[in-house]
Amino acid sequence: MAEISPHKLVLNCYGHRTFNNRWYGVCLELNLAAEAGSSDELREKLYDMVISYIETVLDTDEKESIPHLLTRRAPIKDWLAYYVIRLLMFIKKFPNNFTFKQIIPFHLAHSCWPRC
Numbered sequence: 001m002a003e004i005s006p007h008k009l010v011l012n013c014y015g016h017r018t019f020n021n022r023w024y025g026v027c028l029e030l031n032l033a034a035e036a037g038s039s040d041e042l043r044e045k046l047y048d049m050v051i052s053y054i055e056t057v058l059d060t061d062e063k064e065s066i067p068h069l070l071t072r073r074a075p076i077k078d079w080l081a082y083y084v085i086r087l088l089m090f091i092k093k094f095p096n097n098f099t100f101k102q103i104i105p106f107h108l109a110h111s112c113w114p115r116c
Helices: 039-058 063-069 076-091 106-112
Strands: 010-017 023-027 032-036 097-103
Touching: 010 039, 010 076, 023 039, 023 076, 032 039, 039 063, 039 097, 076 097
Parallel strands: none
Antiparallel strands: 010 023, 010 097, 023 032
């Protein structure tokens, strides 16, 4: 069995509280965004979106589009926001911002190999 690179199993995400007291978050590698009422709800929504998105992509009849769909990175402004939040969190704890890693369940990662 071929090896799946560990970095392909981990997605970078961030979240922050908006001015209207809602939480907004982005999964950077798949360019998925969600809004929720709490940080926990946001994490759950992003997890569900990631799973649903990957399952839908892997179920497509257009197999040649799978590699592109699994690597549609967020715009540079979102990556900058992610690294600014990480830097701020390194300096001091900011309760209205967070970053986290989203692990792709192995059964989904395994089913896309070797296309991803």
